[in-house]
Amino acid sequence: xxxxxxxxxxxxxxxxxxxxxxxxxxxxxxxxxxxxxxxxxxxxxxxxxxxxxxxxxxxxxxxxxxxxxxxxxxxxxxxxxxxxxxxxxxxxxxxxxxxxxxxxxxxxxxxxxxxxxxxxxxxxxxxxxxxxxxxxxxxxxxxxxxxxxxxxxxxxxxxxxxxxxxxxxx
Amino acid sequence: xxxxxxxxxxxxxxxxxxxxxxxxxxxxxxxxxxxxxxxxxxxxxxxxxxxxxxxxxxxxxxxxxxxxxxxxxxxxxxxxxxxxxxxxxxxxxxxxxxxxxxxxxxxxxxxxxxxxxxxxxxxxxxxxxxxxxxxxxxxxxxxxxxxxxxxxxxxxxxxxxxxxxxxxx
Numbered sequence: 589x590x591x592x593x594x595x596x597x598x599x600x601x602x603x604x605x606x607x608x609x610x611x612x613x614x615x616x617x618x619x620x621x622x623x624x625x626x627x628x629x630x631x632x633x634x635x636x637x638x639x640x641x642x643x644x645x646x647x648x649x650x651x652x653x654x655x656x657x658x659x660x661x662x663x664x665x666x667x668x669x670x671x672x673x674x675x676x677x678x679x680x681x682x683x684x685x686x687x688x689x690x691x692x693x694x695x696x697x698x699x700x701x702x703x704x705x706x707x708x709x710x711x712x713x714x715x716x717x718x719x720x721x722x723x724x725x726x727x728x729x730x731x732x733x734x735x736x737x738x739x740x741x742x743x744x745x746x747x748x749x750x751x752x753x754x755x756x757x758x
Numbered sequence: 759x760x761x762x763x764x765x766x767x768x769x770x771x772x773x774x775x776x777x778x779x780x781x782x783x784x785x786x787x788x789x790x791x792x793x794x795x796x797x798x799x800x801x802x803x804x805x806x807x808x809x810x811x812x813x814x815x816x817x818x819x820x821x822x823x824x825x826x827x828x829x830x831x832x833x834x835x836x837x838x839x840x841x842x843x844x845x846x847x848x849x850x851x852x853x854x855x856x857x858x859x860x861x862x863x864x865x866x867x868x869x870x871x872x873x874x875x876x877x878x879x880x881x882x883x884x885x886x887x888x889x890x891x892x893x894x895x896x897x898x899x900x901x902x903x904x905x906x907x908x909x910x911x912x913x914x915x916x917x918x919x920x921x922x923x924x925x926x927x
Binding site: 703 | 767769772777780782783784787789792795831841881
């Protein structure tokens with residue numbers, strides 16, 4: 589497995605990720621196969637986990653890239669210095685700031701599900717959030733998109749609900 | 759507005775926070791329709807029109823000007839037939855969380871849903887408001903029952919139903 593990851597014709601510097609066996613160490617991604625092996629340049633999420641600074645501390649961590657794309661098919665671009673508010677299951681807010689590369693970290697928070705406050709501007713919304721697991725870093729990207737109409741039903745019923753916007757034929 | 763017929767609509771999922779977004783919509787007048795599928799009831803569904811009525815004739819039309827509407831079209835929560843059922847399985851040892859399965863049966867004894875959860879973490883199941891359910895906790899490997907059965911009637915604003923493990927696997 590490790591040889592395959594390391595030898596397949598990489599022409600650019602890459603960060604090589606290996607699956608770990610046995611107990612994992614806080615501050616390191618759990619990876620499957622070579623799934624996170626990728627060019628070095630666009631991997632600020634992985635690089636930011638390598639300095640070891642997050643290997644101490646309680647709870648778990650969400651980390652990810654905040655990006656934005658106005659049009660379908662266009663490459664998304666990092667959103668710099670975004671202010672994100674996550675909430676735990678009880679509604680307690682946890683505010684974190686993205687950096688110049690668009691990377692945010694929600695560090696050392698209690699395990700459980702976290703939702704992201706979605707309205708981030710007068711015409712933008714963010715989708716993200718995820719499950720924090722004890723002693724593990726999890727990647728959870730945040731996508732910022734424009735919207736034209738918003739509204740609200742009720743929290744906690746997402747899997748069984750959708751909303752349609754119906755107009756008229758001429 | 760031409761008085762003909764509704765065309766197929768744009769569709770938006772609903773986030774965990776309950777909010778929905780439509781990225782783009784041409785200028786015009788529209789109805790907002792929330793569609794709900796009933797857990798445990800094959801193919802049974804319901805529609806609610808904004809702001810919380812069950813017929814199109816009573817619904818409020820919304821005007822989209824071709825740019826972002828900054829206001830929020832919030833449905834009347836009393837008209838929404840589904841509610842979250844929050845569940846918390848107590849952890850016998852808070853430093854050692856274990857995986858269990860929460861099983862939900864309807865009043866007829868039919869399985870409505872089952873959810874793998876970790877002890878010590880709150881979680882939610884979607885249920886039909888006004889219906890009665892039996893909740894029990896099963897071992898995730900053997901599916902043996904590991905709690906007493908708790909009966910609840912689904913309502914808006916339910917507090918956490920706490921489940922205690924009663925036997926060790």
